[in-house]
Amino acid sequence: MTELSTNADYIALEDEVAAHNYSPLPVVVSDAEGVWVTDVEGNRYLDALAGYSALNFGHRHPDLVQAAKEQLDRATLTSRAFHNDMLGPFCRDLAQLVGKDMVLPMNSGAEAVETALKLARKWGYQVKGIPAEQAEIIVMENNFHGRTTTIVSFSNDPEARDDYGPYTPGFVTVPYGDLAAIEAAITDNTAAVLLEPIQGEMGVQIPKEGFLPGLRELCTAKNVLMIADEIQSGLGRTGTTLACGYEGVEADVYTLGKALGGGIIAVSAVAANKDVMEVITPGTHGSTFGGNPLAAAVGHAVVKLLATGEFQDKAKELEPRFRERLEALIGQGVDEVRVRGLWAGIDIDPDLMTGKEACKGMAKRGVLAKDTHGSTIRLAPPLSITAEELDLVVQSLADTLADARAAKGQG
Structure with a gap:
């Protein structure tokens, strides 16, 4: 060799x-x-x-390394077939940090987005009353939410999308930052609007002031979930805990990842209130590694760092x-x-x-x-x-x- x-x-x-x-x-x-x-x-x-x-x-970071080392000496994986003593405290404090009731832990950022899409569709059918198989989700041009087959189905980046079809239906694309276009695209079958508060992969594209508050008002008025992908923009990067917080906006659903694992382990999560999250019931979604003790221990240490401001x-x-x-x-x-x-x-x-x-x-x-x-x-x-x-x-x-x-x- x-x-x-x-x-x-x-x-x-x-x-x-x-x-x-x-x-x-x-x-x-x-x-x-x-x-x-x-x-x-x-x-x-x-x-x-x-x-x-x-x-x-x-x-x-020494606090995060220490949390990982201590957990490595105790337990690393149980699967969600059993409870573990790290998951509850992590979810409680993360939910409090981002102002939500509940957290669904996953691993990668793309998994968090996929989970949010499933959550929005199920909420659309069970709560909003959208006819079966008709739910639509509005997305933004030049978005980046990951690289799964479903996610690249609504990408307009040829490099990310080409030759991966057939593509998943159910998405309507509008120009980023265009409230009028979003309003025009909303129908009775619209379950959610998914967006990055700042488009990172597109070169840190920041929407005009007032767009996020306007979108919040529109989603509330139309009974549509606002899903904010804060995987890159969240957890302190923009000078606020979440980028939405820069203009005092609260989304219905947040996807979190990247920094949540502290650069040590892949940790992601979806955060929402109970009226949305409780459409997920046993057996309807899961992950062998999501919420494992090691990930929860590191994620909890990250939350503690952010809680200081x-x-x-x-x-x-x-x-x-x-x-x-x-x-x-x-x-x-x-x-x-x-x-x-x-x-x-x-x-x-x-x-x-x-x-x-x-x-x-x-x-x-x-x-x-x-x-x-x-x-x-x-x-x-x-x-x-x-x-x-x-x-x-x-x-x-x-x-x-x-x-x-x-x-x-x-x-």
Whole structure:
């Protein structure tokens, strides 16, 4: 067996034996702590992606690692065929954190969305009285909710959708942020409206002020569930516990994930009040691993961190600094910037470079970021980042753009 020692060695092996469903930067991480990671050659990088918000608290946060270690010494899996002593406290405190009565725990974010779709349809039939097999769910253009067959059925991203048909029916797509279009699409058979309060995969697209409150009013008036996918936007990222909370909006159903597992284990959940959640009865939905003791222990530790408000406050405190420094790059190779909390979408001038090229340039300067949709990059550093470390992130982008402009003779 060939000994592996360099980034190139590990990348070559991975390319040979692992499916090519990602196109990662040429960095092989071997160690991580806080906002920093180290590759197999000893190079350090500031992680400005944080696992698409799964690492909101940084790598290996000591409280979360301790919770996992303690639970590993007790019990890891019981299945839901039996009760376990971690599940109740976790669900109670998570429900309280997000202002709901009940929690249905799952594993991945996509599972949480699938669960919410099933919940909405069953509520539509049993509570609203929609005729059998006629329930419709309104979704947004340019959405991203996961990659299951049903979810990609209502994606309009060809890369995510093409060649996975036949597709699941029952979804009506409208432009994101368009209240009039949503109202026009609602019928007596509409069970729910599903949306991301901020579209992360599309490059941190933030709807106009007033859209979320308007949607809340519309859903209430039409007896339609509002489902907010807070898997990326939730749990402190935007300076509020949930992105909906930025405008004081309460959805009927929340899907949660990513940061809920603290970067240690996959944990997701659907949260709703009893009048919605209690249509789920024994045998009608389940998961072998959902709500397992290890996941519940780590998830509970995450909830305790968020209950202090420290991480939400940090994102809110650093947002103006983040925005100001990024907006200073507009006209210097950046076309547009969108910032909410410690989450930013930056549109690079496509005539200067692609988003992937910008991310490669930042990596050479010790900062890891992720491109999306050609010319856009996303920044979502851990909420534990310092102001000085945040400045390093923006400076790495500024230097990358400056070098690209110089190479093209733009000064």
